[in-house]
Amino acid sequence: MVGRGSRGPRGGGVPLFWRVCLINGAVFTAGTAVLAASPATVSAPVLATEAIVLAVGLGVMLLANGALLRATLAPLDRLRHLMEGVDLLRPGQRLPDLGYGAVSDLISSFNAMLARLEAERSSSSALALAAQEGERHRVAQELHDEVGQGLTAVLLGLQRVAARVPADVRCEVQLVQETARASLDEVRQVARRLRPGVLDDLGLVSALTSLVTEHARLTDADVCRRFSSNLPDLGAQAELVVYRVAQEALTNVARHAAADRVCVELMQTPRGDAVLLRITDNGRGVGGRPEGAGMRGMRERAMLVEGSLTVTPHQEGGTELQLFVPVPGRRDDA
Incomplete structure (x- = not known):
């Protein structure tokens, strides 16, 4: 993560204004040199063939100038697109920082600002959710x-x-x-x-079993559950995050999905570095609707434990939610 003082402006690069001036000057200097070295002459009045040669030369210079400026300013366009679509609940959005100069310094500063905002958002969300709990x-x-x-x-x-x-x-x-x-x-x-007392007393699997059983009783839906029997210890906070996400997801299914079949799975990933909570249903699906407060709350909880949450259409219809929670001490940072 980029800290506040991890990287400042590099300096020593050519400012953007002077880079544009140098590009324009280089193009027009090259064009002038080519015309001066060529046997072409300009009559008075200008002949048609001479006008064609001048127009072609001017067009080549404009095209060369445009291509060079586009290559120089393209990172600014990518930066604008990222600024328009950035979402702090989806951390890790960065622009590649290539080259030197003012544009590269701007991208570096923007990436550092995003890292600070994500850290501050995560910290404030942790305090708010702790107070809520x-x-x-x-x-x-x-x-x-x-x-x-x-x-x-x-x-x-x-x-x-x-x-x-x-x-x-x-x-x-x-x-x-x-x-x-x-x-x-x-x-x-x-x-x-x-406050699920069963979570504190009997653990995550028992708490999710009770939650799924209650959902089936209240909705009359066909509910299946597949819970691994050898899950690693996630810690109290991560287990509470998994439980709250499952609780909110099942609440959304009951309220909005009109599903008669729900499946809740909890298992360790093949690499053993994370635990996966997957909830699928055969309801209406997401349908391109904007995310509500419940979905954003689930994303905030996932961020607290450095997890990732995705909600996508299920291949057999309905919705599929996946929450990956890293196992403490087994995360591969390489």
Whole structure:
């Protein structure tokens, strides 16, 4: 990664203004020398054949001048295209820094600026997502401890009341009991979505299994899962990223894809340097729609662990999401 002070302007190169002047001067000097050395003369008035020779000479000089200027200024055009399409959520976009001079210095400065922006974006995203996870954990804890325990007390009280009330009122009390029990189940589900305790207690595979099972129950979709049994240790942060990406992806499938078949896979790559999460469905597909907040959030999470995320149309219809998360200590930087 290019740091703030890793590379400054090289200096010593010819400024762009003088390079253009030198190119133009060289072309016109060469043209003048050719005309001076040639046996051609110019009459007064100019003859038709002489006018043709002058026009051809002028055309050759203009073409040579244009070709040289195009070669000199082409990197600026590539720089403009990159500036128009750069996306900090897709890191690594750089221009090749070739040659010397003002244009090369400009490209080098732009690449260094992109590296700084990507580092700052990653740092700020990490802080924001850490704060978000902390707030989710706090809310989940309060839902479990305060709201959950309150509803449990209500259920126990209703159970005692139901045993003492007349038979004609007991049905209504039992109906309230069922409503309170359903509310308690919903509170527990919300708490699990906010902070998956199974991830901390039983690990990533168990957490994803629970997530996939819940998706199948809520959507009635045919869900398959293929989880490798010998996954390497990714660390707590990377496992949370994988879980959150899978959670958001399944939420998008339920909301937008109208899919009746979903497959979730988690495996180690053949080289063993990364873990791959792949989620495919047979729904509507991406269809060229712009990325929403959920997709950009997944990309930000992937960047936190130096992973890469792609969403493409699946070969059999629908959408395919792939998240590659590098294994700590096994990344090949060569």
